[in-house]
Amino acid sequence: MNIAIVPPVSHFDLYGRDAPECGTCEGSGQSSYLHGPYETTRECPDCYGTGRFARCPSCLDGTTWETGDTCPTCDGYTSLH
Numbered sequence: 001m002n003i004a005i006v007p008p009v010s011h012f013d014l015y016g017r018d019a020p021e022c023g024t025c026e027g028s029g030q031s032s033y034l035h036g037p038y039e040t041t042r043e044c045p046d047c048y049g050t051g052r053f054a055r056c057p058s059c060l061d062g063t064t065w066e067t068g069d070t071c072p073t074c075d076g077y078t079s080l081h
């Protein structure tokens with residue numbers, strides 16, 4: 001199993017509680033997909049395998065990669081975990 005690369009700022013650090021369960025993987029941290037005849041699992045792309053996912057509140061204000069901004073809250077990941 002690979003070590004997950006996650007945003008450096010956690011939801012818990014900001015709010016004192018964990019981020020909500022990730023809806024994409026239903027909290028498992030893994031998403032499954034069909035690879036030919038086999039079903040394979042890989043790290044969930046939304047929550048980086050943490051099983052938790054929340055949109056970064058600062059990025060909702062319009063901070064995006066396109067403007068060249070690096071969000072001070074999430075360091076450009078646009079999400080918290």
Ligand SMILES: [Zn+2]
Nearest residue numbers: 022025044047
């Ligand atoms: Zn997930």
Ligand SMILES: [Zn+2]
Nearest residue numbers: 056059071074
């Ligand atoms: Zn952000």
